[in-house]
Amino acid sequence: MEVLLAKEAGFCFGVRRALKLAERTLARYPRAFSLGPLIHNPQVVKRLKAMGLEPVRDLSEISEGPVVIRSHGARKEVLKQLQERGIEVVDATCPNVKRVQRLAQTASRRGYFVMIVGERDHAEVQGIMSYAEGETAVVDSAGEIPELVRGKRVAVLCQTTQEPEKVGSILRELFGMVTEMLVYNTLCEVTLQRQREALRLASQVDCMVVVGGRESANTRRLVEICRRIQPRTLHIEGPEELREEFFRGAKRVGITAGASTPPELIEAVYRTLVTGDFCGIKSQRIIWGERDGSKP
Numbered sequence: 001m002e003v004l005l006a007k008e009a010g011f012c013f014g015v016r017r018a019l020k021l022a023e024r025t026l027a028r029y030p031r032a033f034s035l036g037p038l039i040h041n042p043q044v045v046k047r048l049k050a051m052g053l054e055p056v057r058d059l060s061e062i063s064e065g066p067v068v069i070r071s072h073g074a075r076k077e078v079l080k081q082l083q084e085r086g087i088e089v090v091d092a093t094c095p096n097v098k099r100v101q102r103l104a105q106t107a108s109r110r111g112y113f114v115m116i117v118g119e120r121d122h123a124e125v126q127g128i129m130s131y132a133e134g135e136t137a138v139v140d141s142a143g144e145i146p147e148l149v150r151g152k153r154v155a156v157l158c159q160t161t162q163e164p165e166k167v168g169s170i171l172r173e174l175f176g177m178v179t180e181m182l183v184y185n186t187l188c189e190v191t192l193q194r195q196r197e198a199l200r201l202a203s204q205v206d207c208m209v210v211v212g213g214r215e216s217a218n219t220r221r222l223v224e225i226c227r228r229i230q231p232r233t234l235h236i237e238g239p240e241e242l243r244e245e246f247f248r249g250a251k252r253v254g255i256t257a258g259a260s261t262p263p264e265l266i267e268a269v270y271r272t273l274v275t276g277d278f279c280g281i282k283s284q285r286i287i288w289g290e291r292d293g294s295k296p
């Protein structure tokens with residue numbers, strides 16, 4: 001079995017930055033908080049917890065600071081409340097997400113109805129929505145566009161990890177309903193690159209393995225994309241979830257990973273597959289994707 005590793009996989013710069021800021025904070029304080037897990041990776045969250053970073057669900061659970069804001073960002077009123085309570089905030093919101101928040105605010109101030117393409121309950125979307133000062137809607141598919149937008153001036157923004165195809169289909173539908181459409185491309189280039197690479201790799205292998213947290217939106221999206229082209233796609237959080245049956249008869253296996261998956265975890269999955277530690281069958285050949293210059 002050949003094992004191919006996607007060149008663009010794992011931590012993105014936004015996640016790296018959030019981790020660095022959290023670690024720096026923990027070097028200054030014995031204890032800090034994050035509103036929800038800092039990143040969608042259980043192993044990393046566990047490690048940070050051991051260092052003193054406590055993920056909490058609600059502001060009421062925090063009596064003192066500092067509070068690290070995740071790369072997804074937070075709702076505007078949450079930041080305001082923290083400020084009012086005099087709690088130190090370490091803002092690790094990804095600059096890409098910050099830009100979308102700013103655009104939501106500016107567009108609504110200019111009188112646009114703000115429509116966000118994305119997952120309604122996702123923290124990033126909730127945060128972006130909170131910056132819009134007028135009418136808003138979150139739409140996850142073309143069929144979900146509310147009648148409310150008909151005849152209005154609408155500004156469209158996207159959750160950074162959305163797929164361009166989905167955004168395109170929503171825009172086509174919306175075009176016939178509104179008087180003016182202001183579209184901002186707020187898709188994250190890092191995510192797009194990973195999605196393209198995953199698609200390319202999935203078309204070259206007999207099965208795909210996507211490594212990443214089950215709560216991670218961008219990892220789930222990678223799984224969806226790979227499954228479209230390669231139904232034999234396995235979503236795992238770590239090497240212990242690898243099963244021999246899944247790989248039976250496969251000659252080539254591809255590996256990719258979400259933006260919150262640490263390199264050591266990707267490496268562990270890669271090594272486990274290559275050495276056959278989970279099934280006793282050693283891979284015949286190792287291909288290090290394009291990471292060392294070798295082409296599949």
Ligand code: SF4
Nearest residue numbers: 012014094096160188
């Ligand atoms: S996926 Fe993109 S937008 Fe999200 S944290 Fe990473 S760099 Fe930022």
